Amino acid sequence: MTPIVLLTFKCVKCGRKFAATSRIACYVNPYTGEPIVCPDCGSEEIVEIETLQVG
Ligand SMILES: [Zn+2]
Numbered sequence: 001m002t003p004i005v006l007l008t009f010k011c012v013k014c015g016r017k018f019a020a021t022s023r024i025a026c027y028v029n030p031y032t033g034e035p036i037v038c039p040d041c042g043s044e045e046i047v048e049i050e051t052l053q054v055g
Pocket residue numbers: 011012013014015016038039040041042043
């Protein structure tokens with residue numbers, strides 16, 4: 001079973017914090033293959049601020 005990693009990101013542009021899950025620590029959604037972007041402004045300029053491994 002692959003561990004799930006819960007990631008918390010912060011948008012560089014607007015400062016919005018949001019969470020996403022990924023099985024590897026890269027900024028790509030494992031389900032859609034799309035880059036993880038800020039839900040507010042749509043920017044791809046995000047930084048990872050917290051990582052929590054769940055499994
Ligand atoms: Zn943003």
